[in-house]
Every structure is written in structure tokens, then in C-alpha cells.
Amino acid sequence: MSLLKPFSKLPGLNSANILLVESEEQFQQSLADALVEETTFTVNVRLAKSLPLPVENEESRPRIDLVVFIINLTSELSLQSAEASLKCLDPGYFLGKVCFMVTNARSAAAPVERLDVARKLAASLHCPLLFAEDQTPDGVTNATERLLTILKVAAGLVPMATALYLSNLTRSTVPPDIEQPSFN
């Protein structure tokens, strides 16, 4: 199993590379289309269903600055696939170069426990957890903006800021009472 490493390649000039991992391959397409619209710097998007990535693309693949796991909360498979894919990432990525994006969190079909699992997962890995709306164009735009903000820092395009520094501020935390049943 080949680990994806954050610093095995040289960065490109004025460009940022983002890897979107989603087992359903629905939302990542619209996100990718919106992400490449960015004009101030070049955004390269790589799409994957799960990790590890195929070895034959190793040569052509640029240095990945940010890995985004998209989890659809209405599907158990989506969460499991993301959990399994995490094992194929180099620990160096978890210093601010990974984030989780959760969709359908408001859907009635999504059990509350699954959201808790996702929050704990993100908290245990010190990663930010973003919530996104994938059905409307507005939701896609919002999600894109938030990803671009993180991506800029992770790619080193923001002076005086590093991914590790940002992730200390944005990482997900689990509220202490998450284990307790709520009485309201």
C-alpha cells in the first residue's frame, strides 16, 4: 500500500492542488468545477473515489496540498469508505492538510449517531469539519469558498500563515457531553 506523502514533491509556482475523496462521486464533480474557476492562482483538482490512489498516476500527480474527505451522512458506506481511506495518508497530512466535509447533515434520513461519529473522527485527527449543502448552487459556492480559504493556506500562498497554525484554530472539537444522552 502506497502512502500519499505531503512533501515528496516540489510545489508548483502560484498553484495549489486539492484532492477530493468521495465514495459517491456526485458532489466532488460540482465542487471541482467551481474550484477551478478561481483566478488569483491555479487550482488543480484531483478526484478520487477512495484511497489509495493508483500507482500509475504517481508521475503525473502534483504535490497534493489539501485532502478533502466528503462524507454523505445519509449513507453509511460513505463514512466507512472515508474511514478506510484515511489509513492511506501519510501522518504528515494531519498537520493541517486534511479536512472533512459533511453533506446532508440536516436530512431526516441521516441518523444523529453518524454525525457524532464523524465529529469524533475529525476531532481525533485534529482536522476541521465543514458542513456543506450539495443540492443548491449557492451551497456549492459557499463550500468552494471555504475550501479555497483553507487551500490557500495549506499551499503556502498566504504569507505568515501555515496549515498547522490554521488548523489549531479551525480543528473540530467534540463537546464534552456528546456521550451523555440529552434530556431536552
Add this chain to the structure above:
Amino acid sequence: MDDSTKLFLQRFMRRIPSYMLRTTLEKWGRLTAAQQKSIDFTQSKWALTEALLTICEENKLAMKHLIELEMIYIMDNPNQGMWYVLQLLDPEDDAHSVELMQFKEQFKSHLKELVRHVSIKIKNHTDQAVWIRIAWGDAFSRPNHLKPTFGVHYLQTPYVFVTNLTSKQKPLLSQAVVLSTRYQAIKDANLSGRKLTAIRDLLMRKYQQVFPTKYPSPLAENNQTISNPHIVKEQAEPAANRLHMACKAFGGGALPQLQSAVYKLKTKFRDDPNKTMTEREEPFRCVVKFESTNLLESLRHCASSGIASTPVTPLLSCIPLKGRNYFVITDNDSGPSSQTHQPQN
């Protein structure tokens, strides 16, 4: 015009949507041009029914004419109710030479020998289909035109599509069909659906099929690789492979719309950690039903998106392959019989 004819017309008017009435009446051709013009189609259904009733009285139209009207409507809108398929077996030597007039006469005479009170109407549709409308009566009552059975048979094919057929009438219809089409046996084809055209297309393979090939399609429009150079799919090859596998199993393009597939399992329960269930001698009976507005499309998407594993299990791929959507799975035959599936839409 007697009461039953009036009742029939009233029921028919209740069923037909107002916007279709004009074209249906035109096709029927029993009304003069002046009468056609005199009907105001913006009126309420009740007023329209009254107007039609008086016109029918004027023209001295009887039940047999009104049956034609109903048939025209059903032939244009066959997607009502459940359609079932009967399959004819063992053709005799002259089965391929049966033509419409011969079939018509034979069917009528055979069915009338079996049931005394029955009203049969056979019409030829534009697409080579023979439409049969049967109103059944029993020994003491006249044919009930309010609940007719419809059958569709394509000459020179071994399939008969029926709707609204009760189990009591099924052997009668089967026998008449078998004798008049020069076959020797008939059986249930285990296929049903709400759309007549869809199940016909499925059985007669009138949908785009994909054949196994080692190479990608040479047609440029089939390879949708033209996209933004900054977006790269890492796993494009497995995805294309999955899509090809899925299309191979279910067909490419638009698929016939099936509404459901039912698997009746009569297999032993197999789950190693669960000793009490696994050791039971008798089979574990359960029914697995897949439901969707377009089942084949859903299954193809499941396979192409990787939710279901590829190559597609024979249990699912044999829906289009065998043209069935009702399966009984027992332990005796080897191979795929022991798998169980969770329903997914």
C-alpha cells in the same frame, strides 16, 4: 340504448381524461362532422356524458360500437394497471405462418367453445400487435363489459401480454391462445410491469445492448474525456470499467422501465457466527423486493457507481437477460443461489 350500455358509457367517460376525449372520438369515427363540432369539450364531464348519450341514441350506436371506443382509448394508453406476460412453448410446424384473420377466427371459436357467454373483440394495432378485449360472463349471466380483460399478442412471437385477468379465467384464455397460435403449451413468464411498452421492449430486446469488448468505444461521443485540464480523475479507468460492466449487464442508453423485481428465497440461512440459525434444517424463507420507478436504471447506477459490486451478480443481471422479474431461489441448483441481497433503490 339499454341501461348497461348507458352505464358503460358513463364509466368510460369517468376514466378518460377530458383532454384526450376529442382525439379518441375522432379516431373512433362514429360521429358525423357536425356532431363532432356540436360537442363543447370545455364542458364538465357530466354534461359531456349527457351530450354523448343523446348523440349515441341518435346514431343508434350499441354496445359493440362503444367497446371500439374503449379499445381505441386503451390501445393509445396501455400503461394502466399491471401487465403480465404469458409465454408460449413448443411451436408446431405451422406456428410461423399464422396470420391475423386465421388467428382471429380460431381464437373466437375456441374461446366460445369454452365459455358460453363471452364477448370478444379483436383489433389490429399499427405496430403489428393484435389487441384482444374479452368481456367475461358465466353460465347464467351476460358478459360483464365493465371489467374486461385485455390481451396483446404479437404474431409470430411467443409472448402474450395480459392485464386484468383473474385466475379463474386464465386457463380459458390460455387454452384459446395456445390452440389459435399453433403452439403446444403456455406458461407464466414471471414478468410484470405497469408499462406495456417497457416489458415488450425488454422481452423483444428493443433497447440498446452493450456487447463485451476488450477495447473502449471508438466513437468520440461515447468517450466524455473533454473536460477542464485542471480536473483529473485519479480512478478514471476503474470507473469506466465499472460503467462498461454495468452497461454490459443491463444495456446502454435508456432502459425499459420496470417497477419491481421480486426474489423469493427458499435457501438455508448461512451466517457462520449465528449458529442457531445456520443449523436449522428447513430453509429460511423470505422475500426480497426491489422497487423503483425505473428499476433497471437504478441497478445500473448502483453497479456503475460502485455501490453494488461488479461484475454484476447473475441474480440481478438475469432480469434483462431472461426477461423476468419474479424469481424463486432454492438451494438445489449450484452457483449464485445462496447469496442474499439487501434492497436498494
